[in-house]
Amino acid sequence: MKLILVGFMGSGKTTISKLLGEKLNLDVRDLDQEIVKYTQLSINDIFKNKGEAYFRKLEYDLLQKQTSFSGILATGGGTIMNDNCLEYVSYGDTPVILLDMLDEDIKKRLGSKNGRPIASLKTTDELIELKHKRDSRYHRVANLIINTNSKQPEVIVSEIMFFLNKNKIGDNSGTRR
Ligand code: S3P
Numbered sequence: 001m002k003l004i005l006v007g008f009m010g011s012g013k014t015t016i017s018k019l020l021g022e023k024l025n026l027d028v029r030d031l032d033q034e035i036v037k038y039t040q041l042s043i044n045d046i047f048k049n050k051g052e053a054y055f056r057k058l059e060y061d062l063l064q065k066q067t068s069f070s071g072i073l074a075t076g077g078g079t080i081m082n083d084n085c086l087e088y089v090s091y092g093d094t095p096v097i098l099l100d101m102l103d104e105d106i107k108k109r110l111g112s113k114n115g116r117p118i119a120s121l122k123t124t125d126e127l128i129e130l131k132h133k134r135d136s137r138y139h140r141v142a143n144l145i146i147n148t149n150s151k152q153p154e155v156i157v158s159e160i161m162f163f164l165n166k167n168k169i170g171d172n173s174g175t176r177r
Pocket of ligand 1 (some may be wrong): 008009012013032037043051075076077078079116118
């Protein structure tokens, strides 16, 4: 993998990975979509019928299958809650970018719940609390933290490109972390 994006639900991982993929001419995968393809079930159905623990195990199984994928991977908001996934992401040699959002953006982005199984069961305050609980894990794996702060996606992508260029990531001439 060339890049891994992490961040809470609604932080823009899917949108930003697609835009970055276009700019860098790289393929993009979304871990949730890989799970859906593999199981032929929706994320909602997996949570409803098999439970969260089963979903977290699937995340690790499918994450491991991405080793030879040479593009950008957008993870799920809770992927790093599985210790195996956390280790896999943080000890690999792929740069990890955290899209960090403000509490008020959680309200805006997840207010309509967007069909997400965890978001649909929680109030906004509970979601903010959940993000705070996860924050140390997101920060632990990140090589670059982008404060999304209601920025336009193009601005976020420029910040990531600046980091990649500065660290000579992607041109095969420098260290990647
Ligand atoms: C989850 C986030 C979701 C998805 C699942 C669980 C979480 O991904 O993996 O609903 O625990 O935060 P997104 O961050 O893409 O919404």
